[in-house]
Amino acid sequence: MLFKEIIGQSEIKNRLICSSTEGRISHAQLFLAPQGSGGLALAVAYAQYICCTDKQENDSCGKCSSCIKYNKLIHPDLHFVYPVALSKDIRVSTDVAKEWRETFLDNPYLTLFSWFEQLEAENKQAVIGVEESGEILRKLSLTTYESEYKIMIIWQADKMNPAAANKLLKILEEPPDKTLFILVCESEDQLLRTILSRTQLVKIPKLTDENIKTELSKNSELSLETIDNIAHLADGNYAEALMLINENENAAQNLASFQRLMRASLKFDPKAVMIWIDEVAATGRERQKNFLKYALHIMRESLMLSYADESIVKLGSNEEDFVKKFSPFIHANNVERFIDELNKAYFHMERNANTKILFMDLAFKFNELLNLPKPI
Ligand SMILES: [Zn+2]
DSSP states (O other): OOGGGSOSOHHHHHHHHHHHHTTOOOSEEEEEOOTTSOHHHHHHHHHHHHHOSSOOSSSOOSOSHHHHHHHTTOOTTEEEEOOBOOOSSOOSGGGGHHHHHHHHHHOTTOOHHHHHHHTTOTTSOOBBOTHHHHHHHHHHHSOOOSSSOEEEEEETGGGBOHHHHHHHHHHHHSOOTTEEEEEEESOSTTSOHHHHHTSEEEEOOOOOHHHHHHHHTTOTTSOHHHHHHHHHHHTTOHHHHHHHHHHHHHHHHHHHHHHHHHHHHHTTOHHHHHHHHHHHHTTOHHHHHHHHHHHHHHHHHHHHHHHSOGGGOOOOHHHHHHHHHHGGGOOTTTHHHHHHHHHHHHHHHHTTOOHHHHHHHHHHHHHHHHTSOOOO
16 A cells, blocks of 8 residues: 555655654554544555655655565565454454455455445454454564564454453563554544553544545546535545445436336336346345335335425435426325335345345236326
């Protein structure tokens, strides 16, 4: 990770570079960085810079053998600790090292939630367990292979359980020579006071809206209006901005899919329904559940548009055009059943119902409901 790949934060980058070139590297540092500000990315770029054998004025060279290994996160003197979902097979960070490397290299602005999504462990507790401290000691006892420093980055350090934190504390009190600890944390509230007092604090500010706009402008598929909107909503959190883009794309796909299903169901067109079902069946269960939630949202907003004040309707501009045409089909005689059928479908989807049968059934029901007469 090069400093220039990190969004904004020029002041912090300069400070880190100076500390390295002036030989003032404190052995234990705490990067206190709000979500989406780049704390972890800065820690990796800093570590890479320290180990680079051809340091440039403002960045690592990116080409020396150390940098090449850093680019793939496989440098033997770089170690990571991060929360995992403890199980019989997963006890310490290295048990999911491959997943970790892939996740970080894909998006250095990962959050604890997105990391656990990768591990398919969204509902499990995130911890850095006590066995990790033993691992840290073991890794630090290894001789340095290739660089002057051994570097240990502990991400989400406040997820250390007390036993792990206490053991780490002992290491921080008597640090092995030429070892650098970088703890990365979103908030200091949960961190032991004693750990705070033994680390040098590096406060990383959240990004500005301008930082995020500049970064999003590199994506040519986003309109200026969307970029402004997302930068405003993300409030300095780039991870949030990425999530909003994802939602935006999903909404566009869901809208197109919903329109096609409604058209095919209205005058029941078996061929069009079958094509639609085959396409949706190929997308995977999470996307299908997401589509059902989206359909509920459109039903609710359509009803609002027919019966309530337009100002409370929450729709994107593309959705609004469609919903204005669609809302006359949603009325007191069918809305309750539409919502009921979608909720039932969602319930069965969560319990692994057969997707094709479920959506075929839904298309039949929609045909009936869309053709019910409006109340007079
Ligand atoms: Zn280099």
